[in-house]
Amino acid sequence: MTTTTPPQDFAKRLDQTAEDTEALLAKLLADTLLADEIARPKRLMDAMRYSTLGGGKRLRPFLVVESAAIFGVAREAALLAGAALECIHCYSLIHDDLPAMDNSDLRRGRPTLHKKTDDATAILAGDGLLTLAFDIITRDEIHQDPAVRLLLTRALARCAGIGGMVGGQMLDLAGEGRFGDREPVDVARLQQMKTGALLRFGCIAGALLGQSSQKEYQALDDYGRALGEAFQIADDLLDVEGDAAALGKQTGQDAALGKTTFVTQLGIDGAKQRVRDLLARADQALSIFGPRGDVLRAAARFVAERKN
Amino acid sequence: MTTTTPPQDFAKRLDQTAEDTEALLAKLLADTLLADEIARPKRLMDAMRYSTLGGGKRLRPFLVVESAAIFGVAREAALLAGAALECIHCYSLIHDDLPAMDNSDLRRGRPTLHKKTDDATAILAGDGLLTLAFDIITRDEIHQDPAVRLLLTRALARCAGIGGMVGGQMLDLAGEGRFGDREPVDVARLQQMKTGALLRFGCIAGALLGQSSQKEYQALDDYGRALGEAFQIADDLLDVEGDAAALGKQTGQDAALGKTTFVTQLGIDGAKQRVRDLLARADQALSIFGPRGDVLRAAARFVAERKN
Numbered sequence: 001m002t003t004t005t006p007p008q009d010f011a012k013r014l015d016q017t018a019e020d021t022e023a024l025l026a027k028l029l030a031d032t033l034l035a036d037e038i039a040r041p042k043r044l045m046d047a048m049r050y051s052t053l054g055g056g057k058r059l060r061p062f063l064v065v066e067s068a069a070i071f072g073v074a075r076e077a078a079l080l081a082g083a084a085l086e087c088i089h090c091y092s093l094i095h096d097d098l099p100a101m102d103n104s105d106l107r108r109g110r111p112t113l114h115k116k117t118d119d120a121t122a123i124l125a126g127d128g129l130l131t132l133a134f135d136i137i138t139r140d141e142i143h144q145d146p147a148v149r150l151l152l153t154r155a156l157a158r159c160a161g162i163g164g165m166v167g168g169q170m171l172d173l174a175g176e177g178r179f180g181d182r183e184p185v186d187v188a189r190l191q192q193m194k195t196g197a198l199l200r201f202g203c204i205a206g207a208l209l210g211q212s213s214q215k216e217y218q219a220l221d222d223y224g225r226a227l228g229e230a231f232q233i234a235d236d237l238l239d240v241e242g243d244a245a246a247l248g249k250q251t252g253q254d255a256a257l258g259k260t261t262f263v264t265q266l267g268i269d270g271a272k273q274r275v276r277d278l279l280a281r282a283d284q285a286l287s288i289f290g291p292r293g294d295v296l297r298a299a300a301r302f303v304a305e306r307k308n
Numbered sequence: 309m310t311t312t313t314p315p316q317d318f319a320k321r322l323d324q325t326a327e328d329t330e331a332l333l334a335k336l337l338a339d340t341l342l343a344d345e346i347a348r349p350k351r352l353m354d355a356m357r358y359s360t361l362g363g364g365k366r367l368r369p370f371l372v373v374e375s376a377a378i379f380g381v382a383r384e385a386a387l388l389a390g391a392a393l394e395c396i397h398c399y400s401l402i403h404d405d406l407p408a409m410d411n412s413d414l415r416r417g418r419p420t421l422h423k424k425t426d427d428a429t430a431i432l433a434g435d436g437l438l439t440l441a442f443d444i445i446t447r448d449e450i451h452q453d454p455a456v457r458l459l460l461t462r463a464l465a466r467c468a469g470i471g472g473m474v475g476g477q478m479l480d481l482a483g484e485g486r487f488g489d490r491e492p493v494d495v496a497r498l499q500q501m502k503t504g505a506l507l508r509f510g511c512i513a514g515a516l517l518g519q520s521s522q523k524e525y526q527a528l529d530d531y532g533r534a535l536g537e538a539f540q541i542a543d544d545l546l547d548v549e550g551d552a553a554a555l556g557k558q559t560g561q562d563a564a565l566g567k568t569t570f571v572t573q574l575g576i577d578g579a580k581q582r583v584r585d586l587l588a589r590a591d592q593a594l595s596i597f598g599p600r601g602d603v604l605r606a607a608a609r610f611v612a613e614r615k616n
Binding site: 039040041043044045048095098100101117118119120121123124126127128130131132134135138139146147149150153154156157158160161162163166167169170171173174178179 | 347348349351352353356403406408409425426427428429431432434435436438439440442443446447454455457458461462464465466468469470471474475477478479481482486487
């Protein structure tokens with residue numbers, strides 16, 4: 001029998017990792033790159049900091065830290081890998097918000113980067129963050145064995161790239177009818193790529209850092225896939241049932257765009273049942289870790305039941 | 309005494325590497341990622357292929373192949389590292405051509421990607437190529453020692469990123485007065501970042517792949533810096549003195565934009581003298597390799613004296 005981490009402790013852990021990630025990102029995005037004293041263009045760094053610092057739940061770094069904690073990986077190493085992942089997440093938001101993409105003016109209640117600056121600066125800041133992620137993920141402090149860092153680097157590239165997030169974004173735009181007729185959407189595959197791949201990376205990163213067995217790796221991979229899908233269904237449900245004030249954004253956007261989502265495919269009740277199934281699958285995957293899996297178990301619930 | 313590689317042989321080598329790089333990129337950009345059988349979105353792959361295949365001198369891969377040849381590195385390994393570098397180069401052209409950046413309609417006599425498709429597809433194709441580069445550079449076939457692949461990966465991220473190409477692009481836009489008043493331009497630093505960093509990576513890649521001595525690494529680093537600056541001055545001179553037909557683009561663009569270039573800073577004669585000095589510096593750097601440096605010596609001349 002395993003017990004569940006009390007929600008209060010969970011919230012504390014989440015906040016602490018968010019705080020540590022914020023501090024680390026601020027250091028990584030300083031005007032001077034300490035490693036070789038290259039001065040970085042200030043306008044570019046200001047733009048990258050604007051879109052990377054200042055909050056957010058930092059769920060992806062949290063998954064790295066907590067999956068790594070299962071194997072007793074040093075927290076500093078996991079935080080660094082988490083910061084690389086967060087750079088990828090933040091770049092994707094900057095590019096998605098561009099007028100040519102989702103054309104969003106606001107994010108988390110603040111002007112999006114291209115509104116605050118201009119499109120060129122936003123494009124370059126995104127490119128800079130994406131590239132910086134691959135600088136960070138290779139750093140010596142992440143793991144003493146270069147082979148481990150290499151596996152992490154490659155996994156990050158695969159999850160972020162054309163078979164992962166970038167490819168999913170393309171499928172999403174095609175499904176919206178951006179390139180002519182609406183193309184048929186396989187929601188599960190699309191979301192597995194668009195939002196699932198980075199969340200999954202957060203989970204397998206711990207196994208890679210901890211040089212886990214193949215079975216443990218597979219368990220975190222399964223967990224990550226279930227969590228990723230639950231995350232997206234929760235998102236789709238919030239767009240239908242959520243509170244715009246708590247969300248900090250308009251609801252009903254998917255319906256307005258006529259988007260195919262888990263909710264349009266399964267209905268509200270079907271989607272809620274699917275989330276329950278996914279939580280059971282996540283628990284099942286984590287069973288191999290016993291109580292060491294408690295925080296990740298709570299994380300799946302947090303993701304599925306969140307209100308924003 | 310070293311002899312110079314006859315130009316005819318040089319041209320043949322350059323063509324052969326261009327051909328091999330083209331074939332390799334076509335394989336890497338196939339619709340299916342062989343490694344794990346993920347189907348890639350066809351629209352995205354078509355866009356990436358449009359901007360990556362179909363010619364070009366492939367100078368950057370050539371530098372990787374020839375700097376690696378000095379150390380007897382397997383050609384296949386160097387070609388793969390060169391392909392990763394070329395992906396970065398091609399992504400940078402796609403993003404630079406966007407309406408929000410240089411707003412170019414034509415490249416190499418063909419519509420730019422966003423004209424051929426749309427801005428969203430071009431942004432994602434660029435993001436996809438940038439990310440793919442870091443997938444490719446980590447592959448086992450590049451070097452048996454993960455530590456070597458890791459050094460290459462990190463060097464690529466540094467040369468392509470905010471202290472390199474992306475940062476240089478930002479300085480360039482600022483110098484054009486895109487963000488208010490024209491900002492003062494340090495042409496040498498700007499170009500060392502914007503165009504020099506990727507060319508330099510091509511040169512040090514060989515030293516990293518060949519696990520060279522520190523002295524040999526330094527020699528290729530020096531060579532790469534001289535070559536990069538010579539490349540840019542040649543570019544600036546072509547914009548003033550070049551033949552638009554041979555170049556496949558309008559000349560006089562820098563003057564029209566009122567850009568600070570090596571030519572505006574040094575004058576035409578001063579710029580030409582500077583190129584001669586840089587070629588001497590390149591030769592001097594390569595002297596450590598004796599006749600093994602012949603092809604790179606010829607490459608520096610080729611870059612400095614090219615007509616397009």
